[in-house]
Amino acid sequence: MKSVRLLAVLLGLLVISACATAPPRNPLADWRPSPNHEPRRARMVVIHHTAMRSAEGALLVLQTRNSGGRVSSHYLIGEDGRRYQLVAEQERAWHAGSSRWAGMDDINSISIGIELDNDGSEPFSDAQIGSLLELLADLTDRLGIQPHLVVGHGDVAPTKKDDPSVHFPWQRLAQAGYGLWPREAVGPAPAGFDAWAALRLVGYDLRDPQAALAAFHRHFRGRQDREWLEGDAAILHDLQLQLMELPQATAE
Numbered sequence: 126m127k128s129v130r131l132l133a134v135l136l137g138l139l140v141i142s143a144c145a146t147a148p149p150r151n152p153l154a155d156w157r158p159s160p161n162h163e164p165r166r167a168r169m170v171v172i173h174h175t176a177m178r179s180a181e182g183a184l185l186v187l188q189t190r191n192s193g194g195r196v197s198s199h200y201l202i203g204e205d206g207r208r209y210q211l212v213a214e215q216e217r218a219w220h221a222g223s224s225r226w227a228g229m230d231d232i233n234s235i236s237i238g239i240e241l242d243n244d245g246s247e248p249f250s251d252a253q254i255g256s257l258l259e260l261l262a263d264l265t266d267r268l269g270i271q272p273h274l275v276v277g278h279g280d281v282a283p284t285k286k287d288d289p290s291v292h293f294p295w296q297r298l299a300q301a302g303y304g305l306w307p308r309e310a311v312g313p314a315p316a317g318f319d320a321w322a323a324l325r326l327v328g329y330d331l332r333d334p335q336a337a338l339a340a341f342h343r344h345f346r347g348r349q350d351r352e353w354l355e356g357d358a359a360i361l362h363d364l365q366l367q368l369m370e371l372p373q374a375t376a377e
């Protein structure tokens with residue numbers, strides 16, 4: 126008798142805990158659950174520099190707020206390469222603000238944010254970039270993020286942000302397989318090549334064309350000119366070819 130009562134209590138607890146964890150369901154529809162699903166996951170990585178003097182100082186800001194309000198990122202990497210995680214990967218961290226890439230708005234909802242401890246005027250240390258590459262290998266492998274979708278904050282918010290700075294080694298990242306970079310011995314773009322269309326295809330938001338050009342130059346040429354430069358068309362033509370050659374993402 127005693128054990129029956131115990132069983133009833135246990136069953137009651139089970140029901141209560143099941144209710145507490147049941148996902149919200151829309152009463153407007155009949156619930157016919159399917160097992161074929163998974164948590165929504167990030168599709169790209171956005172890299173930042175903290176523009177601060179220490180990792181500890183940056184950690185404090187990323188756990189509270191800056192002058193513009195509450196901010197965070199999924200990861201912070203110190204100058205010494207030490208990695209910190211502040212937000213779970215399936216959660217939406219507040220690092221990209223108002224942003225757009227390849228026609229997609231609300232980059233916070235679809236990205237992992239990685240802050241690099243760097244004041245914005247100094248080179249990035251070898252230890253930090255090595256640590257970043259290890260993290261990128263893990264994220265792209267485990268979360269299924271396509272490796273070319275590793276971009277900078279300044280790329281996705283060209284009118285407002287310029288991080289990571291011109292010192293960031295995008296070429297080294299691309300040599301390791303992350304992000305895009307023009308291949309060696311790039312030939313000239315063909316006659317009639319539309320560089321603006323290619324810039325848009327690469328992902329840039331052209332609502333402010335000069336800001337987009339500055340962001341493109343910061344990423345691919347280590348400078349921030351707001352007008353076209355000689356050689357830009359050849360670079361964009363090659364990037365466009367690389368994008369067209371990419372394998373299609375799986376439909377799953």
Ligand SMILES: [Zn+2]
Nearest residue numbers: 173174278288
């Ligand atoms: Zn940023």
